Structures are given as structure tokens and as C-alpha cells.
Amino acid sequence: MPGAILTAPGGINARGDIVGFYNDSTNTAHGFRLSQGTFTTVDFPGFLQTAARSTNNRDDIVGQVDNGPITGPISTSGFLLKHGEFTKIDFPGANFTGVFGINDPEQMVGNYKDLAGINHGFMLDAGVFTSIDVPGALQTFGFGINDRGDIVGSYIDVTGQHGYLLHDGTFDTIGVPGATSTQARGISSRGDIVGQYTSAGLTHAFVLRKGTFTTIDVPGATTTFGRGINSIGDVVGNYRVGIVTHGFLANVN
Numbered sequence: 001m002p003g004a005i006l007t008a009p010g011g012i013n014a015r016g017d018i019v020g021f022y023n024d025s026t027n028t029a030h031g032f033r034l035s036q037g038t039f040t041t042v043d044f045p046g047f048l049q050t051a052a053r054s055t056n057n058r059d060d061i062v063g064q065v066d067n068g069p070i071t072g073p074i075s076t077s078g079f080l081l082k083h084g085e086f087t088k089i090d091f092p093g094a095n096f097t098g099v100f101g102i103n104d105p106e107q108m109v110g111n112y113k114d115l116a117g118i119n120h121g122f123m124l125d126a127g128v129f130t131s132i133d134v135p136g137a138l139q140t141f142g143f144g145i146n147d148r149g150d151i152v153g154s155y156i157d158v159t160g161q162h163g164y165l166l167h168d169g170t171f172d173t174i175g176v177p178g179a180t181s182t183q184a185r186g187i188s189s190r191g192d193i194v195g196q197y198t199s200a201g202l203t204h205a206f207v208l209r210k211g212t213f214t215t216i217d218v219p220g221a222t223t224t225f226g227r228g229i230n231s232i233g234d235v236v237g238n239y240r241v242g243i244v245t246h247g248f249l250a251n252v253n
């Protein structure tokens with residue numbers, strides 16, 4: 001994003017439209033949409049900070065909002081932007097809700113924190129929330145959903161952090177061989193999964209396609225994070241050179 005001190009793409013649809021967030025010179029976060037080379041800022045009225053996380057092929061955008069470092073506890077809510085209208089999304093009883101994925105049927109996935117501060121994933125379908133918890137996990141996060149309803153995310157157990165795929169009610173663990181931690185962040189309509197893993201203290205993006213992992217490292221970057229993938233293999237994410245964060249677009253076909 002021109003003039004930003006940080007740019008972090010989070011999702012991409014089949015047309016190549018990208019959404020994410022950027023931090024301005026005051027380090028305040030704003031959402032953005034990048035379509036055909038043009039950036040549009042996405043700010044939920046009445047909130048200090050907005051972060052867009054995902055978009056579908058109907059141009060719906062989801063993400064999260066909060067009022068930043070103000071006096072008192074910070075309450076974070078999810079949002080849906082549809083036909084130019086914002087709707088706030090809060091998991092019942094939670095003071096933190098973030099929406100990270102949306103598919104064309106408008107099913108949404110994300111995370112919420114319970115009153116004990118424990119993270120759980122969720123799906124929101126036709127106004128009904130369903131919690132997502134990997135069996136045996138200490139915490140679970142929901143990050144991506146495709147049009148088949150397959151969900152990806154990550155979970156933390158006593159051995160560390162792992163990715164997962166939830167398909168037809170069954171959880172499968174995703175772990176990059178040799179990695180100390182793995183996060184699955186997005187899934188395409190054809191089942192390709194994108195995310196990031198840590199190995200030997202360095203973080204790399206990956207794509208998992210038909211059982212094969214492919215690493216993505218932006219040249220010169222100290223860390224690379226994979227966030228979103230579309231049906232033609234376009235991948236978005238962010239990378240760091242020193243302490244500066246930039247976005248990237250790559251194709252893995």
C-alpha cells in the first residue's frame with residue numbers, strides 16, 4: 001500500500017482481487033482491497049482499526065475491528081462487508097472475535113476467545129455459530145474455508161503448534177516434515193492449502209498440493225508468511241526484511 005509502514009495481504013479470490021491490512025504512519029491499521037491495480041481503503045465506521053482478512057468471488061470481505069490501545073479492555077469484533085454495508089460479528093459471550101475466511105456460499109470461519117482467554121475456532125453458517133475444537137488441543141484457530149466447506153487452521157497441544165484440515169467432520173493434522181510448528185492459513189476450491197512453518201528458527205511459507213509440500217521464500221526475506229490461495233494457484237502473504245513487513249503475490253502452478 002503506497003505510504004504504508006506495513007502491508008499484510010490476507011486473501012485472494014479467483015479474479016485476483018486481494019484484501020489485507022496496512023499500517024499508516026501512526027501505526028494504525030486499515031483494511032484494503034487491491035483490484036486491477038487500484039487500492040481501496042476498507043475502514044469500519046466507528047472503529048479505530050480495521051483488518052481485512054479474506055474475500056470471496058462475490059466481493060464479500062471479512063476481517064476484524066477494534067479500537068486499539070485505549071483505556072480499558074480492548075474488545076475485538078469480526079465483520080462482514082457486503083454490498084457496501086458493514087455487519088459486526090461477535091461470537092456469543094466472547095470479547096474477541098476475528099473472521100479470517102469466507103467462501104462463495106458465505107460460510108465464514110474464524111476465532112474467538114472464551115472468558116478464560118482460550119482460543120477456539122468457529123464456523124458461521126446462515127446465522128448459526130458452531131465451535132471448532134481439535135480433540136486434545138489446548139487452543140484451536142480457524143483460518144480458511146473453501147466452497148466445499150473444508151476448513152483449515154491450526155491448533156496448539158502439549159507438543160507445539162500444528163495445522164489441520166477439517167473435512168466432513170474429520171480432522172487431519174498438517175505438519176511440514178522437520179518443522180517445529182505449522183499453521184494452515186488458507187484453502188482453495190481445488191483443495192490446495194497455504195500457510196507457514198518454522199524450522200531452525202526461520203519461518204517459511206508453504207503450499208500443500210496433493211500431499212506434496214512446496215516452500216515459498218521471498219528472495220532476501222528474513223521470514224515469509226503464506227496467507228491466502230485461489231483456484232489458479234495465486235498465493236498472497238507477507239514477508240519481512242529486517243523489521244519491515246511487505247506483501248507478496250506469487251503463483252505456484
